[in-house]
Amino acid sequence: MRYVSVVIWLLCFVWTLxxxxxxxxxxxxxxxLLMPLLWVIAYQWIVxxxxxxxxxxxxxxxxxxxxxxxxxxPFELLIWGNQTPQLDTHxxxxxxxxxxxxxxxxxxxxxxxxxxxxxxxxSNPVQRLVAWAGTYLGVGLGSLVxxxxxxxAYWNGAIFTYITRATLDSVGGTVWGLLANIGQRFWAFGxxxxxxxxxxxxxxxxxTWHVPWGLLCAVGxxxxxxxxxxxxxxxxxxxxxxxxxxxxxxxxxxGLVGIVLLSFFFGYLRTQPALDTQHVAALFDDYWNxxxxxxxxxxxxxxxxxYQITPLLHIPLPSFTLGAxxxxxxxxxxxxFREHSGPFVYNMAIQSGYVAQDKVIPVAGELYFNGGWVLxxxxxxxxxxxxxxxxxxxxxxxxxxxxxAMAFFYVALLFNATLLLSLTVLVQLF
Numbered sequence: 001m002r003y004v005s006v007v008i009w010l011l012c013f014v015w016t017l018x019x020x021x022x023x024x025x026x027x028x029x030x031x032x033l034l035m036p037l038l039w040v041i042a043y044q045w046i047v048x049x050x051x052x053x054x055x056x057x058x059x060x061x062x063x064x065x066x067x068x069x070x071x072x073x074p075f076e077l078l079i080w081g082n083q084t085p086q087l088d089t090h091x092x093x094x095x096x097x098x099x100x101x102x103x104x105x106x107x108x109x110x111x112x113x114x115x116x117x118x119x120x121x122x123s124n125p126v127q128r129l130v131a132w133a134g135t136y137l138g139v140g141l142g143s144l145v146x147x148x149x150x151x152x153a154y155w156n157g158a159i160f161t162y163i164t165r166a167t168l169d170s171v172g173g174t175v176w177g178l179l180a181n182i183g184q185r186f187w188a189f190g191x192x193x194x195x196x197x198x199x200x201x202x203x204x205x206x207x208t209w210h211v212p213w214g215l216l217c218a219v220g221x222x223x224x225x226x227x228x229x230x231x232x233x234x235x236x237x238x239x240x241x242x243x244x245x246x247x248x249x250x251x252x253x254x255g256l257v258g259i260v261l262l263s264f265f266f267g268y269l270r271t272q273p274a275l276d277t278q279h280v281a282a283l284f285d286d287y288w289n290x291x292x293x294x295x296x297x298x299x300x301x302x303x304x305x306x307y308q309i310t311p312l313l314h315i316p317l318p319s320f321t322l323g324a325x326x327x328x329x330x331x332x333x334x335x336x337f338r339e340h341s342g343p344f345v346y347n348m349a350i351q352s353g354y355v356a357q358d359k360v361i362p363v364a365g366e367l368y369f370n371g372g373w374v375l376x377x378x379x380x381x382x383x384x385x386x387x388x389x390x391x392x393x394x395x396x397x398x399x400x401x402x403x404x405a406m407a408f409f410y411v412a413l414l415f416n417a418t419l420l421l422s423l424t425v426l427v428q429l430f
Contacts (some may be wrong), residue, residue, distance in 0.1 A: 035070040056238035058391040058412035059216040068303040083297040087307040097306035104364040111384025118394040126403040133193035140187025144179040187220030188232035231413040309365035311349040329428035
């Protein structure tokens with residue numbers, strides 16, 4: 001069976017290159033099949049590609065990302081078509097876009113398999129957790145009060161996007177506003193540090209004992225974007241459920257897809273001017289049956305459709321954007337590099353004139369734009385190598401030091417920007 005899948009993939013690839021089709025749509029349909037077929041081949045041939053039994057590991061997170069990019073999104077495109085039409089203004093075959101994704105996938109796993117080092121284990125775990133937890137919680141709480149004026153104002157308004165944006169705009173350009181915006185992220189990690197100390201002193205007898213801690217963690221991230229809400233909660237789950245294993249891998253994948261859809265719905269709720277709990281069901285019905293296929297649009301945009309790369313292939317005068325993309329999000333310094341960064345060039349290509357940097361330039365696309373196939377391979381080889389280090393570090397420390405395990409799992413989640421977002425967002429997150 002393993003050889004059959006390889007033969008089928010090769011036949012599809014050759015047919016895609018040499019076949020004569022009456023329209024590019026038919027060629028695209030065959031080209032898209034190359035991605036799920038490669039997923040099957042990797043699963044059959046690469047042992048390291050198979051998921052861990054434990055649910056919360058960095059490896060399982062990145063496998064879920066590749067599952068979306070190589071399997072779910074291509075089948076969405078085959079069944080419902082491209083739901084991001086603003087990214088495909090030239091209507092040409094997407095063989096080059098798909099080839100970039102396939103090559104990045106292969107290079108990533110080559111780098112993953114190349115990593116072969118032992119993670120040193122500290123002789124003593126992190127100490128003074130009570131003091132560190134108190135400091136983090138104090139910084140987080142003080143930052144929220146500084147931004148919103150009071151905790152009641154935070155509780156009543158943080159969930160709404162327009163209030164959060166207005167709050168950040170009101171403190172924009174000030175040092176204390178920058179520090180408060182960064183400081184609010186400390187709350188969730190203060191809760192985690194407190195939980196680790198509590199777990200050491202009073203080992204819980206039942207999983208329900210962790211629920212109040214999870215809710216306390218969630219309370220402090222309401223004003224964040226979806227990534228900064230989900231990532232701390234996943235990190236908390238990683239240290240709480242370190243030994244939680246699953247029997248049915250595809251059942252877990254389906255459950256994660258459901259969580260993704262709910263996160264999109266939460267983003268939909270946040271755009272409302274007000275939230276009446278009696279209308280949540282009506283809003284969900286509107287979200288689910290949206291005539292413009294919002295769910296498919298959001299999924300293809302956030303998890304990486306091949307069409308995200310298309311605008312980069314039609315820019316007449318390529319320029320080197322990597323350095324500017326890395327410096328762009330740095331406060332004060334980045335402003336001088338903004339008009340030469342990947343996000344700026346990318347949005348200019350999409351909008352035929354700069355409006356806003358609201359579309360994220362994919363990392364694989366920017367690497368190809370700057371250095372062709374060579375830079376795509378080198379970049380994703382490095383990403384795979386680094387991700388393997390983060391995965392090994394988490395698995396080493398989860399049994400020896402929960403504080404370091406928490407830190408490495410969160411860094412691994414931020415590092416997902418190399419697969420899901422852009423280099424600019426990666427620097428911004430860090």
